[in-house]
Amino acid sequence: MKDITLQTNLKGLQGPSGLRKTGLPNAADKVEGGPSFAENLAESLKKVNDLQKQADVAIEEFAAGKTNNIHETMLAVSKADLAFRLTMQVRNKIVEAYQEVMRMQV
Amino acid sequence: MLLDRLLFFDRVPSVLTKALNFASKRNLLISSNIANVETPGYKASDVDFRSQLNQVLDLEGEMKLTSTNQSHLGPSRQALEDLEPEVFEEVDAAKSNGNNVDIDKEMGKLAENQIIYNTMVQLMVKRGSTVRAAITELPQQ
Numbered sequence: 001m002k003d004i005t006l007q008t009n010l011k012g013l014q015g016p017s018g019l020r021k022t023g024l025p026n027a028a029d030k031v032e033g034g035p036s037f038a039e040n041l042a043e044s045l046k047k048v049n050d051l052q053k054q055a056d057v058a059i060e061e062f063a064a065g066k067t068n069n070i071h072e073t074m075l076a077v078s079k080a081d082l083a084f085r086l087t088m089q090v091r092n093k094i095v096e097a098y099q100e101v102m103r104m105q106v
Numbered sequence: 107m108l109l110d111r112l113l114f115f116d117r118v119p120s121v122l123t124k125a126l127n128f129a130s131k132r133n134l135l136i137s138s139n140i141a142n143v144e145t146p147g148y149k150a151s152d153v154d155f156r157s158q159l160n161q162v163l164d165l166e167g168e169m170k171l172t173s174t175n176q177s178h179l180g181p182s183r184q185a186l187e188d189l190e191p192e193v194f195e196e197v198d199a200a201k202s203n204g205n206n207v208d209i210d211k212e213m214g215k216l217a218e219n220q221i222i223y224n225t226m227v228q229l230m231v232k233r234g235s236t237v238r239a240a241i242t243e244l245p246q247q
Contacts, residue, residue: 059118059122059233060118060121060163062225062229063122063125063156063159063163063226064157064159064160064163065159065160070225073229077232081232081235081239084236084239085239088240089243092243
């Protein structure tokens with residue numbers, strides 16, 4: 001399972017210099033800058049979508065009688081639901097921050 | 107209907123609905139089996155909906171079904187919509203009065219069916235709440 005915790009995402013944001021300072025192995029192979037914020041965002045959205053698809057597959061497999069583990073199905077669905085709700089709240093915060101910036105008097 | 111296409115564009119909700127229908131039908135069959143445990147000549151009947159669903163969903167390997175129309179996406183959903191439960195009779199050994207209901211087995215099947223039904227309901231509720239969260243979560247003003 002790929003590591004999609006907040007810590008690794010933040011370390012990726014700092015770029016290769018951030019990773020070298022903390023002494024961890026360099027996750028980004030690029031020479032200049034490392035993955036940008038936009039790429040991280042796109043990749044996170046893709047991961048959320050993948051989680052949703054995995055949950056759908058888990059539900060279908062359970063309905064067809066192929067899994068003997070009910071808890072795996074529930075875990076997959078819960079993970080997808082939580083990831084989706086987290087993304088929604090992140091979107092809300094970004095929109096709110098944008099609106100606050102636009103409200104500023106010049 | 108447009109609303110159906112917006113909200114239920116994948117086949118998981120219809121899979122779950124069909125599975126719920128079948129599970130409740132199976133519940134009725136098992137209950138009637140248990141009620142008829144003393145009836146002479148009664149043969150226990152059951153419906154194996156999970157393997158029926160397995161055949162229709164075709165989860166393993168590539169999609170073998172070809173589309174007849176360009177606008178169709180993947181295997182036809184008609185096969186899923188038209189799925190009807192096939193009731194078959196158990197082939198257990200019959201007692202002396204022609205009745206072949208095994209009460210322990212029927213009770214076990216009843217409990218298992220109950221668990222499956224409850225799980226499907228929970229899954230449907232969870233999915234529904236995800237969609238509802240997408241609709242109703244508002245950014246703070």
